Amino acid sequence: MYKITRKAMLTPTICLMDVEAPRLAASAQPGQFLIVRAREEGERIPLTICDYDREQGTVTIVTQIVGASSRLICALEEGDCFTDVVGPLGCPSDFVELPDGALKGSRYLFVAGGLGTAPVYPQAKYLHERGAHVDVVVGAKTADLLILREEMSAVCDNLYVCTDDGSEGHHGLVTEKVKLLLAEGQHYDQAVAIGPMIMMKFVALTLRESGIPLTVSLNTLMVDGTGMCGCCRITVGGKVRFACVEGPEFDAYQVDFDEALRRQTIYRPQEQEADHKCKIGRN
Amino acid sequence: MQNREELKMAEKIGRVPVREQDPKVRAGNFEEVCYGYNEKEALLEASRCLNCRNPRCVQHCPVGIRIPEFIAQVRAGAFQEAARVIASDSSLPAVCGRVCPQETQCEGSCILGVKGEPVAIGKLERFVADWSRAQGGVPVEKAPANGIKVAIVGSGPSGLACASDLAKLGYDVTIFEVLHKPGGVLQYGIPEFRLPKQRVVEPEIDSVRALGVKIETNVVVGRTITIDELFDREGFKAVFVGSGAGLPRFMGIPGESLNGVFSANEFLTRSNLMRAFDPSSDTPIFVGKRVAVVGGGNVAMDAARTALRLGSQVTIVYRRTEKELPARAEEVHHALEEGIVFRMLTNPVEILGDEKGWVNALRCIQMELGEPDASGRRSPIPIKDSEFEIPVDAVIMALGTSPNPLIAKTTKGLETERHGCIVADESGATSRPGVFAGGDAVTGAATVILAMGAGRRAAAAIDAYLRP
Ligand SMILES: Cc1cc2nc3c(=O)[nH]c(=O)nc-3n(C[C@H](O)[C@H](O)[C@H](O)COP(=O)(O)OP(=O)(O)OC[C@H]3O[C@@H](n4cnc5c(N)ncnc54)[C@H](O)[C@@H]3O)c2cc1C
Ligand SMILES: Cc1cc2nc3c(=O)[nH]c(=O)nc-3n(C[C@H](O)[C@H](O)[C@H](O)COP(=O)(O)OP(=O)(O)OC[C@H]3O[C@@H](n4cnc5c(N)ncnc54)[C@H](O)[C@@H]3O)c2cc1C
Ligand code: SF4
Ligand code: SF4
Ligand code: FES
Numbered sequence: 001m002y003k004i005t006r007k008a009m010l011t012p013t014i015c016l017m018d019v020e021a022p023r024l025a026a027s028a029q030p031g032q033f034l035i036v037r038a039r040e041e042g043e044r045i046p047l048t049i050c051d052y053d054r055e056q057g058t059v060t061i062v063t064q065i066v067g068a069s070s071r072l073i074c075a076l077e078e079g080d081c082f083t084d085v086v087g088p089l090g091c092p093s094d095f096v097e098l099p100d101g102a103l104k105g106s107r108y109l110f111v112a113g114g115l116g117t118a119p120v121y122p123q124a125k126y127l128h129e130r131g132a133h134v135d136v137v138v139g140a141k142t143a144d145l146l147i148l149r150e151e152m153s154a155v156c157d158n159l160y161v162c163t164d165d166g167s168e169g170h171h172g173l174v175t176e177k178v179k180l181l182l183a184e185g186q187h188y189d190q191a192v193a194i195g196p197m198i199m200m201k202f203v204a205l206t207l208r209e210s211g212i213p214l215t216v217s218l219n220t221l222m223v224d225g226t227g228m229c230g231c232c233r234i235t236v237g238g239k240v241r242f243a244c245v246e247g248p249e250f251d252a253y254q255v256d257f258d259e260a261l262r263r264q265t266i267y268r269p270q271e272q273e274a275d276h277k278c279k280i281g282r283n
Numbered sequence: 284m285q286n287r288e289e290l291k292m293a294e295k296i297g298r299v300p301v302r303e304q305d306p307k308v309r310a311g312n313f314e315e316v317c318y319g320y321n322e323k324e325a326l327l328e329a330s331r332c333l334n335c336r337n338p339r340c341v342q343h344c345p346v347g348i349r350i351p352e353f354i355a356q357v358r359a360g361a362f363q364e365a366a367r368v369i370a371s372d373s374s375l376p377a378v379c380g381r382v383c384p385q386e387t388q389c390e391g392s393c394i395l396g397v398k399g400e401p402v403a404i405g406k407l408e409r410f411v412a413d414w415s416r417a418q419g420g421v422p423v424e425k426a427p428a429n430g431i432k433v434a435i436v437g438s439g440p441s442g443l444a445c446a447s448d449l450a451k452l453g454y455d456v457t458i459f460e461v462l463h464k465p466g467g468v469l470q471y472g473i474p475e476f477r478l479p480k481q482r483v484v485e486p487e488i489d490s491v492r493a494l495g496v497k498i499e500t501n502v503v504v505g506r507t508i509t510i511d512e513l514f515d516r517e518g519f520k521a522v523f524v525g526s527g528a529g530l531p532r533f534m535g536i537p538g539e540s541l542n543g544v545f546s547a548n549e550f551l552t553r554s555n556l557m558r559a560f561d562p563s564s565d566t567p568i569f570v571g572k573r574v575a576v577v578g579g580g581n582v583a584m585d586a587a588r589t590a591l592r593l594g595s596q597v598t599i600v601y602r603r604t605e606k607e608l609p610a611r612a613e614e615v616h617h618a619l620e621e622g623i624v625f626r627m628l629t630n631p632v633e634i635l636g637d638e639k640g641w642v643n644a645l646r647c648i649q650m651e652l653g654e655p656d657a658s659g660r661r662s663p664i665p666i667k668d669s670e671f672e673i674p675v676d677a678v679i680m681a682l683g684t685s686p687n688p689l690i691a692k693t694t695k696g697l698e699t700e701r702h703g704c705i706v707a708d709e710s711g712a713t714s715r716p717g718v719f720a721g722g723d724a725v726t727g728a729a730t731v732i733l734a735m736g737a738g739r740r741a742a743a744a745i746d747a748y749l750r751p
Binding site for chain 1: 461462463471500501502503506507508529530531533535539540542543545546548549552553557558561563564565566567568569639640687689
């Protein structure tokens with residue numbers, strides 16, 4: 001069970017995997033995530049479901065190495081198995097509830113930062129297949145770190161690349177590109193931003209004035225992912241919500257990003273120590 | 284009538300004390316606190332039971348274990364026979380012997396307790412269960428397979444009990460569990476030092492598997508598969524929902540989102556299920572220097588004693604008095620022995636943090652007891668201008684839990700009441716034909732023995748429902 005049937009390193013620190021999980025593949029929807037454990041002593045790590053193949057019974061995940069556990073995940077090879085994979089968790093994106101007809105012709109703007117491209121992909125694909133107009137702005141430090149470029153181009157109308165170093169596309173931040181698009185007179189019915197918490201915060205600040213509804217997908221810390229521990233709690237519109245069961249997607253303008261950013265750092269000293277140990281182990 | 288002499292003797296001998304780990308030593312490890320009786324101690328303690336003709340103890344055991352009968356077998360040295368007597372009413376004796384609130388149940392009404400100390404029924408039950416397991420357990424009779432599929436949602440005590448009874452009756456039973464390890468609260472909630480996982484919980488689960496029950500972990504019923512799909516696509520003929528009451532409550536006071544505030548569920552899950560106390564585990568846990576645990580139930584005691592073992596100084600903050608503490612008496616006693624400080628009649632009003640958003644104090648108000656409320660307990664009322672601060676760097680909220688709404692939300696026609704509990708009758712039947720429910724999912728957070736009893740009653744009801 002949970003065999004890795006395909007693995008590809010998209011960049012030196014980001015890997016894509018197809019994993020056997022038939023029940024999960026049969027019920028997954030855009031916007032949802034899963035939780036994996038790479039080994040018996042492993043942490044429960046939430047990852048977005050980036051694609052699913054209901055016939056093959058596989059799901060696609062894209063993992064970026066940021067610490068000890070993501071390093072372990074990316075060290076697994078084709079043919080290896082995850083100890084555990086559970087999902088789909090969280091609520092599907094709101095548009096999944098809409099009748100397909102309602103999506104035809106509606107205009108969506110996606111803003112993806114770094115790894116955020118991966119979770120944006122299934123959403124763009126879903127909407128594109130149902131005749132929505134989809135523009136995607138992706139940002140990366142440098143052109144080499146852009147992921148899923150071809151896949152994304154195939155499911156959107158316009159793909160706008162931004163790089164911090166100017167190695168491709170717009171030289172600068174995704175928020176600047178978003179401003180330029182609006183200044184050009186592009187109009188959108190709905191925007192979605194997925195990426196580092198700090199990026200989502202700034203996209204929200206940028207778009208707030210425009211009146212375009214904005215959804216963000218919150219990557220909080222999590223343990224169980226089923227509403228049992230409260231580790232993932234965040235404040236939305238002044239109310240405490242559990243990202244794992246009530247989210248992970250929320251109305252960006254209601255989210256207390258500063259609190260969410262702070263709560264992501266609770267285990268930083270332990271995480272750094274764990275990653276350090278792990279690196280020593282590899283040398 | 285009891286034999287007066289015998290009664291006097293039994294009262295005089297007094298309860299055989301149980302050997303325990305030294306409080307100073309155990310405060311630094313996760314080994315089981317209580318060693319339990321050996322054969323000699325068990326024989327001696329069993330000899331105190333008067334074998335009452337109208338045993339009051341049995342009336343107060345929620346599953347009616349034939350207590351005098353099993354104790355008489357212990358006294359006769361027939362431990363396996365004793366195990367058989369218990370097994371006819373309970374499927375988790377090694378667990379219940381350890382965690383039942385005996386002082387309010389069986390032992391609370393033992394006749395010897397009127398003047399002296401009650402028979403240590405729980406300790407004897409535990410002895411018998413441990414002894415029997417070491418001998419390979421009680422052989423069970425299993426009806427021939429009937430090929431009828433029944434699904435169980437959740438692998439806590441209610442689900443395990445329901446599954447084993449149905450398997451014995453010949454049903455083809457599959458348990459679906461969302462976590463990666465089965466056992467429910469026995470696995471993720473109750474700590475190792477009270478309920479050892481490898482020695483007690485896992486063998487109990489293995490014996491359920493040995494009956495032919497399949498356990499599929501990592502399945503979220505309601506998301507991975509719905510109850511409707513279990514019926515329509517996978518051919519299950521009945522479903523038992525034993526999904527527990529895992530949703531943690533917070534107080535809603537300012538500062539609860541600060542870094543360093545945790546629900547007891549999070550803290551205990553990291554430590555128990557994820558084994559964060561073990562250096563080889565990858566899951567981190569936050570160990571405060573000074574920790575306040577809010578609440579007075581078993582969950583609060585467990586969180587406090589876990590924090591203590593990880594190296595924290597711990598204060599339990601409870602709004603009523605020691606008398607009202609809902610935790611098992613033994614746990615309160617152990618917590619005090621281990622050096623946990625109790626601040627009674629104290630209620631948090633705010634959690635204070637530093638400029639970086641980390642907890643640095645718990646602001647509380649002094650309480651006094653007023654008139655009895657609807658539950659008959661005197662309700663605490665705040666004393667004006669009595670606020671004070673306890674300096675802490677972590678706060679653990681152990682305020683109780685309610686059922687997770689996921690199953691009710693994703694199952695058509697499944698009625699719930701306003702606290703989110705599934706509505707079910709005495710037999711476990713819900714508003715949806717073929718769907719039965721029991722345990723904490725129906726009653727709200729309760730006890731292992733009640734959950735187990737509900738699972739067994741539902742098994743009987745499911746059998747009656749499915750039998751042609
Ligand atoms: C719903 C959801 C979906 C996610 N989808 C993906 C995905 O598709 N691909 C992917 O690579 N990651 C995803 N994440 C984030 C991923 O779970 C974390 O990167 C991972 O848990 C880090 O574990 P680690 O031990 O490797 O790093 P750690 O040692 O735990 O952390 C390393 C650094 O990353 C920060 N960090 C820790 N956890 C998170 C987090 N959840 N989000 C952001 N920063 C964090 C830490 O503060 C620290 O600075 C998702 C998270 C959630 C909640
Ligand atoms: C810390 C703590 C200490 C306690 N101490 C004691 C004690 O000393 N004595 C005592 O008698 N009682 C104690 N209790 C209470 C007792 O553990 C519970 O009453 C009992 O476990 C309830 O059993 P259950 O089968 O109803 O549910 P649970 O044990 O909660 O099991 C429910 C299971 O269902 C799973 N589940 C939930 N939703 C789904 C879903 N959608 N799909 C699949 N699976 C799902 C959960 O993951 C869980 O494994 C304690 C509880 C806690 C939390
Ligand atoms: S199951 Fe619990 S209440 Fe019943 S006899 Fe055993 S310890 Fe006592
Ligand atoms: S345990 Fe107590 S009440 Fe029960 S039969 Fe023995 S003496 Fe009587
Ligand atoms: S991760 Fe535990 S409640 Fe959300």
